[in-house]
Amino acid sequence: MTAERTEARLDQSPRAQLSSAVSLLHQGRVVSFPTETVYGLGADAANPAAVRRIFALKGRPADHPLIVHLAAVEQLKEWAREIPAVAWQLADRFWPGPLTLILKKAAWVPPEITGGQDTIGLRIPAHSLALDLLKAFSGGLAAPSANRFGRISPTCAEHVRDEFGDSLDLVLDGGRCEVGVESTILSLINEKPLLLRPGGVSITELAEVLDSRPETPESPAAGLRVPGMLPSHYAPRTPLVIELPEKLCARANQLQAQGVRAAFMILKKTSAEIRREERIQIVEMPSQPQAYARRLYHTMRSLDRGDNDLLVVEAPPQNEAWMAINNRLLRAATPKK
Numbered sequence: 001m002t003a004e005r006t007e008a009r010l011d012q013s014p015r016a017q018l019s020s021a022v023s024l025l026h027q028g029r030v031v032s033f034p035t036e037t038v039y040g041l042g043a044d045a046a047n048p049a050a051v052r053r054i055f056a057l058k059g060r061p062a063d064h065p066l067i068v069h070l071a072a073v074e075q076l077k078e079w080a081r082e083i084p085a086v087a088w089q090l091a092d093r094f095w096p097g098p099l100t101l102i103l104k105k106a107a108w109v110p111p112e113i114t115g116g117q118d119t120i121g122l123r124i125p126a127h128s129l130a131l132d133l134l135k136a137f138s139g140g141l142a143a144p145s146a147n148r149f150g151r152i153s154p155t156c157a158e159h160v161r162d163e164f165g166d167s168l169d170l171v172l173d174g175g176r177c178e179v180g181v182e183s184t185i186l187s188l189i190n191e192k193p194l195l196l197r198p199g200g201v202s203i204t205e206l207a208e209v210l211d212s213r214p215e216t217p218e219s220p221a222a223g224l225r226v227p228g229m230l231p232s233h234y235a236p237r238t239p240l241v242i243e244l245p246e247k248l249c250a251r252a253n254q255l256q257a258q259g260v261r262a263a264f265m266i267l268k269k270t271s272a273e274i275r276r277e278e279r280i281q282i283v284e285m286p287s288q289p290q291a292y293a294r295r296l297y298h299t300m301r302s303l304d305r306g307d308n309d310l311l312v313v314e315a316p317p318q319n320e321a322w323m324a325i326n327n328r329l330l331r332a333a334t335p336k337k
């Protein structure tokens with residue numbers, strides 16, 4: 001697509017952009033849209049050619065399943081079969097919201113979406129523009145995060161444009177994402193619910209509906225193939241290390257002595273302890289986990305654009321409130337093979 005056409009679309013009112021988005025989606029094109037977690041790369045989930053276009057744009061292996069986004073809870077039965085009662089309870093409580101449920105797929109669902117598996121990931125996003133789009137489109141939208149495979153998920157429209165440039169037909173701009181990290185993924189395939197990815201809905205919140213805590217991948221039930229849980233899945237280009245709070249100062253001194261240019265992402269309370277040196281950039285992160293999550297990818301992306309040799313992240317507390325953040329940081333710190 002030409003720059004001229006992009007410009008014309010950006011000038012349109014949100015309503016006009018929505019109808020452009022809907023007609024592009026009906027034509028089997030890919031449109032990026034905001035959700036409360038991160039921006040998605042959406043296509044008609046019932047159109048295998050459109051879904052293949054997402055994989056091509058992202059450079060994502062074909063066996064990695066996509067989440068299908070819906071507008072209303074009743075649509076669950078269109079896309080899934082043998083839906084357990086607990087799925088309806090979870091949907092009632094958390095949708096629209098950052099929870100993806102893995103269920104057995106309906107027979108007609110194209111294998112392109114599910115990576116050839118018999119299961120499907122479904123969620124209703126809590127973002128007014130996403131919901132307007134889903135209602136106007138009136139079908140399911142397959143949407144992975146709108147980043148190239150293995151890179152940081154985008155939390156604003158500008159990130160998506162940086163990532164894909166003119167190769168995307170349209171990016172709907174819904175501002176900054178409220179949650180900032182991807183949805184919680186809960187599998188309801190086996191007898192016991194299994195947490196596949198920590199995210200915007202916490203284990204404690206899930207347990208209120210499930211009556212017990214879900215299993216986690218460390219527990220014996222976790223024999224599932226979960227491509228999104230590959231190591232190094234959320235990585236900046238600049239190497240990233242996680243450092244314990246008590247070792248931050250020594251690390252800063254050592255890097256300074258070595259002439260390494262480094263950015264430190266530290267929790268607000270720690271900031272006074274590090275000496276500010278020429279090559280050391282300090283970014284203070286919120287000490288409250290929801291606020292930290294909202295800023296995490298944004299900060300990682302902007303530091304990654306700078307000319308740093310290294311990103312040093314202060315290890316956040318190791319408790320449940322920080323689970324999704326610690327999960328993403330660990331992946332970002334894993335060197336790519």
Ligand code: TXA
Pocket residue numbers: 035037038039040041064065066067098100102114117119120121125143144145146181182183185196225226227228229
């Ligand atoms: O918050 C989110 O979930 C965002 C927004 C756009 O909704 N989407 C997102 O999509 O993070 P993606 O494709 O980047 O990550 C989806 C994850 C992948 O790790 C994939 O393996 C997992 O969901 N997934 C999808 N369907 C699955 C299935 N049937 N079984 C197991 N895992 C599945």
Ligand code: MG
Pocket residue numbers: 144145153
């Ligand atoms: Mg992703």
